[in-house]
Amino acid sequence: MKIILSILLAFTALFAAKAVEVGERFEDSQKCKACHLHIVKDWEKSWHAKSHYESDEYFKATIDYVSRKTRKSLNSVKVQCATCHNPRISVTSTGIDYEIMAVMELDKDSKVNQALKSDAIDEGINCVVCHNIDKIHSDKDESFRGINRVEWTKSGTMTGPYDDAMSPYHKVEHRDFMDNNSDQLCFVCHANDRAVKGLVFTDMQSEYKKSDKGCVDCHMGPKTMGVAATLKLDNGKAKKREIRSHGFAGGHVASMWEDALNINARQKGNDIVVSISNPQPHNIPSGFGSRELLLEMVFKKGHQDIGNKSISLTRTYTSKRDKPTIPHLAVKASEDLSIPANGKKILKVSNEAGATSVEIKLYYRLVNDEVRSILKLKDPIWSDKSFIASKTLKLK
Ligand code: HEC
Ligand code: HEC
Ligand code: HEC
Ligand code: HEC
Ligand code: HEC
Structure with missing residues (x-):
């Protein structure tokens, strides 16, 4: 011993x-x-x-x-x-x-x-x-x-x-x-x-598609003229500098989500084919396990709602006893449904009979239902939906 x-x-x-x-x-x-x-x-x-x-x-x-x-x-x-x-x-x-x-x-x-x-x-x-x-x-x-x-x-x-x-x-x-x-x-x-x-369960480095923009360009914003320090050392004035913001805005800031992804849709036979594309150089979601994209579809006949569909794009995790668990205790993860960096994902959803149009909305959530309930998270920020994009398609 x-x-x-x-x-x-x-x-x-x-x-x-x-x-x-x-x-x-x-x-x-x-x-x-x-x-x-x-x-x-x-x-x-x-x-x-x-x-x-x-x-x-x-x-x-x-x-x-x-x-x-x-x-x-x-x-x-x-x-x-x-x-x-x-x-x-x-x-x-x-x-x-x-x-x-x-x-x-x-x-x-x-x-x-x-x-x-x-x-x-x-x-x-x-x-x-x-x-x-x-x-x-x-x-x-x-x-x-x-x-x-x-x-x-x-x-x-x-x-x-x-x-x-x-x-x-x-x-x-x-x-x-x-x-x-x-x-x-x-x-x-x-x-x-x-x-x-x-x-x-997350690896931004391996999925990263290097481009002319770095992490700081998007998460600390563009360089602007300002001062790095307010101390008046430059002939009685603070020195002018190119600086960035230190806000590191990301997934927790709802306004950052608008247009982070694009959606497109077309009708093909009895299906609606939805394409979600990601112009960003890392996958989305990606920062942490159990983040979620929600695709919500409302089918209409004229002005009347005749059906809803909600599709969750997230990952779930299982423990060594094969029970649902949180990312940190997982030995296995479900299929990766994130939208790849600079890539897209195509989903086929069956049409609702009689519908004349469909309204498609895409949202982001910080924590999926499973992990939120395992951990009993209370603050509404974990379940709030941040709006990303929407599309309305007329149907034949
Ligand atoms: C008494 C004033 C003062 C205090 C207090 C101070 N700094 Fe500075 N700091 C400066 C000045 C002046 C500069 C140079 C600015 C310039 O050249 O534009 C600077 C520059 C910097 C830079 C940029 C360095 C570079 O080479 O790019 C960093 C980073 C920094 N400070 C961090 C800190 C941190 C962290 C603290 C607190 C622990 C701190 N400073 C406290 C005055 C101060
Ligand atoms: C997560 C890492 C990180 C943290 C935390 C951080 N900084 Fe920075 N900081 C950076 C990076 C990266 C840059 C360079 C940005 C550029 O010019 O591309 C920078 C730039 C600066 C500069 C140069 C002027 C500017 O704004 O670009 C100063 C001064 C500075 N930081 C001070 C601070 C102080 C004070 C704090 C704490 C309140 C802090 N930083 C916290 C990463 C960080
Ligand atoms: C020392 C480790 C460390 C470094 C270095 C670091 N981060 Fe972070 N970052 C974290 C952690 C940990 C969190 C999550 C904190 C939390 O949510 O409690 C985080 C959160 C963030 C978020 C918020 C994510 C969200 O979903 O809201 C952004 C954006 C971010 N970091 C960007 C950056 C960028 C850009 C750099 C490089 C300039 C950087 N970080 C460097 C550890 C780090
Ligand atoms: C071209 C712009 C761009 C670049 C470059 C970029 N990001 Fe992002 N990132 C985004 C957008 C847009 C989102 C989604 C909205 C948001 O959270 O800001 C995002 C989301 C995130 C999130 C939250 C992801 C999630 O799924 O919850 C983290 C963490 C993050 N980025 C970190 C990084 C780091 C680290 C780098 C560099 C390795 C980086 N980003 C490079 C645009 C960018
Ligand atoms: C390899 C570095 C690393 C280690 C080690 C690490 N984390 Fe993190 N963690 C991060 C980064 C980076 C983020 C931010 C990702 C984002 O927000 O998208 C994060 C985010 C999180 C979040 C999400 C927070 C939020 O506000 O949404 C939780 C929960 C978390 N970590 C728990 C843990 C726990 C518990 C441990 C230890 C068992 C741990 N982490 C160890 C890097 C790390």
């Missing part, structure tokens, strides 16, 4: 990522407000700022469920998820030793519990996650993500897109992955998301 335990500990130490402490002057976004207030305000609205157990109902419910079903301590699961969700955590893995302490309730003053309570992580993915990345190991195995894919700068050195910036508050260094190669920065976490048992 002793030998096994020490081999296990050595193993976790070997693969554990190196945490670098963030000094108090840089730890949270409050410290950046004096000179980057506009950026902090944008970021506060983003879901990067909500990536924490206490800030995102879906994330919390998933952690609770994984802990219960795997009989692992809640804190060990939190540390595991912190790899991408809270990467400035000071403890990067937990071993058998911690599990034993947790069961015996001797973990109160442990490093793990301290790390999870620290202010360094309660802002989720904040400024010093992205801007303290020194190196990205894109050569590492696909499964190394988040903390395990990066090295941190020394506390107080901010990496950024400019090569001529100067700041009295912190050191600055230019990095390619903040500038013309920023997809690599996003792929540190937005790739190879996998279940506890290894099933990869």
